[in-house]
Amino acid sequence: MLKTFLRTLPVAARAQIKAPGAPGLRAMGIRTFYTGSPNHRAQTLDGSAPGIPVEWTNVDPYSAFQVNGHRGFLPSEDPLVRLPPRFAVLEDLLVRMPLRQDDGAPGLLAHGELGPAVHRELPNYDVTNEEDPHVLMALFRDYTFLASAYLLEPCHHQFVRTGDYGLGRTLLPRVIAQPLETVAAKIGAKPFMEYAQSYALYNYRLKDPDAGITYPNLALVRKFSGCPAEHGFILVHVAIVSHSARLVEQALAALRAVGQHDRMAFNRALTIYRDTLGAINEVMSSMWTRSKSEDYVSFRTFIMGTKNQPMFPDGIHFEGAPAETNPRRYRGESGANDSIIPTSDNLFQLTARMPENPLTQTLRDFRSYRPRNHHAFVSHVEQEATRAQVREFAMQDPVSTALYVENVDWIRAFRHQHWQMTKEYIIRHTTHPVATGGSPIVTWLPNQLEAVLNVINETTAKLRVADLPVDHRQRIEDIMARADTQYRVLGREVKELQLRFPNVEAARPQPTA
Numbered sequence: 001m002l003k004t005f006l007r008t009l010p011v012a013a014r015a016q017i018k019a020p021g022a023p024g025l026r027a028m029g030i031r032t033f034y035t036g037s038p039n040h041r042a043q044t045l046d047g048s049a050p051g052i053p054v055e056w057t058n059v060d061p062y063s064a065f066q067v068n069g070h071r072g073f074l075p076s077e078d079p080l081v082r083l084p085p086r087f088a089v090l091e092d093l094l095v096r097m098p099l100r101q102d103d104g105a106p107g108l109l110a111h112g113e114l115g116p117a118v119h120r121e122l123p124n125y126d127v128t129n130e131e132d133p134h135v136l137m138a139l140f141r142d143y144t145f146l147a148s149a150y151l152l153e154p155c156h157h158q159f160v161r162t163g164d165y166g167l168g169r170t171l172l173p174r175v176i177a178q179p180l181e182t183v184a185a186k187i188g189a190k191p192f193m194e195y196a197q198s199y200a201l202y203n204y205r206l207k208d209p210d211a212g213i214t215y216p217n218l219a220l221v222r223k224f225s226g227c228p229a230e231h232g233f234i235l236v237h238v239a240i241v242s243h244s245a246r247l248v249e250q251a252l253a254a255l256r257a258v259g260q261h262d263r264m265a266f267n268r269a270l271t272i273y274r275d276t277l278g279a280i281n282e283v284m285s286s287m288w289t290r291s292k293s294e295d296y297v298s299f300r301t302f303i304m305g306t307k308n309q310p311m312f313p314d315g316i317h318f319e320g321a322p323a324e325t326n327p328r329r330y331r332g333e334s335g336a337n338d339s340i341i342p343t344s345d346n347l348f349q350l351t352a353r354m355p356e357n358p359l360t361q362t363l364r365d366f367r368s369y370r371p372r373n374h375h376a377f378v379s380h381v382e383q384e385a386t387r388a389q390v391r392e393f394a395m396q397d398p399v400s401t402a403l404y405v406e407n408v409d410w411i412r413a414f415r416h417q418h419w420q421m422t423k424e425y426i427i428r429h430t431t432h433p434v435a436t437g438g439s440p441i442v443t444w445l446p447n448q449l450e451a452v453l454n455v456i457n458e459t460t461a462k463l464r465v466a467d468l469p470v471d472h473r474q475r476i477e478d479i480m481a482r483a484d485t486q487y488r489v490l491g492r493e494v495k496e497l498q499l500r501f502p503n504v505e506a507a508r509p510q511p512t513a
């Protein structure tokens, strides 16, 4: 089986794995769940984890993020918590950095001392020889934390004083810029803070290594603020994504079932997918209690991007980088870079039903800010669902149609709750027109929510509800009534908010990097 797997890798990768003294697949972050030959159930090389269908092959076998039915969108191994000792100064700066340190004392950011400390203390570490995927990922996490803290430190203080973000630092010093650029190139990321590879999914540790990835067992590695709301905000994302393995597995199972015209297998996959989305929505609800809404803006400043943001009207410069590569503009960290909703949108062919407008362009642009294997998986699901015509296949059978609608309704529920959170955590506390990822705050999220409500309305209009088995019938009737009301309320809300945010057009699209 190992031979079969090796044949699926690029030549250079094969040579490296087979080289004498090579660290082995696991140490290289390669946890495979595919055999490379079609129509087989996938197997793990160590024979331990549940398999997924083989149609999917991770495009980057070296990445610390392998998408599979064992870990879903989480990294293949829990994040590296501490950097190797040779990076002691960087480690020490990050420990002293948060507004409130672990011992309760104010950290460097609290008094605007991070910038001077970077200039005074940080050497220009040479990272060109770093190859271990987990060390690379930890370095990426840590340099992106430091870069964002450095660039946005003045904005934090201005916001605390005046409620306005003012201007950020625009020159990223070479001691951060150069190693960050090198590490980012090695892992195929943009050299800026990102949701999966830095802020959220590579930023947790297990309090008890033998217990599972559940919220109570999670702690943060890096922080900007150190307040409980920041802890809750980041780790609820991780707890949500801990359910994603099921989705990956069942998305592929559903695609395969369509290919084989296997109605029972399709309905089974959609049932498990639906119930997993239900569980995800439940964890999402825990955000309300685990991260207090009134505290969100106190740590949010540090996850802002440099694209479409008034704090960086001319972008930022990487010191020492070739002139033609400056200035840079990158979207900030955002849950929009999570892969659960994009995968679901693609599986149920919702992305294709989003309106053609700049807001939908933004949705696609967000998809490039994620690990290579996440991006490839999201695209793979889109291509395969389009090729197989998942929606069309579902519509040929009343129970499949009901299951399709019940899944889409959980996507609606996610977006609806998420929109309530955005109003409560952000819009209630600031008139800043742009979200951390650079999207216009009052129109972008409703663009997608409205499209999903449209799909529910269109699909249920074609369904003979009376013919459904009784449990589906009740659910579909509830879904129809709710979608109708939410559609009307959303339209009214957005109109009102646009009046309150006349400056929302400030979020005009800008070129990336």
Ligand code: HEM
Residues within 6 Å of the ligand: 236, 237, 240, 284, 287, 296, 333, 334, 335, 336, 337, 338, 341, 342, 363, 415, 418, 421, 422, 425, 426, 434, 435, 436, 437, 438, 439, 440, 441, 444, 445, 448, 449
């Ligand atoms: C207090 C909690 C949250 C708030 C205030 C919030 C806020 C936002 C905002 C403002 C956006 C717009 C994009 C941008 O940043 O420019 C966004 C997008 C997004 N966020 Fe969140 N978010 C929260 C929690 C979460 C969680 C826990 C997840 C789950 C992983 C998540 C997933 C997403 C997704 C998928 C999008 C894209 C929306 C779409 O496709 O319609 N968010 N979020």
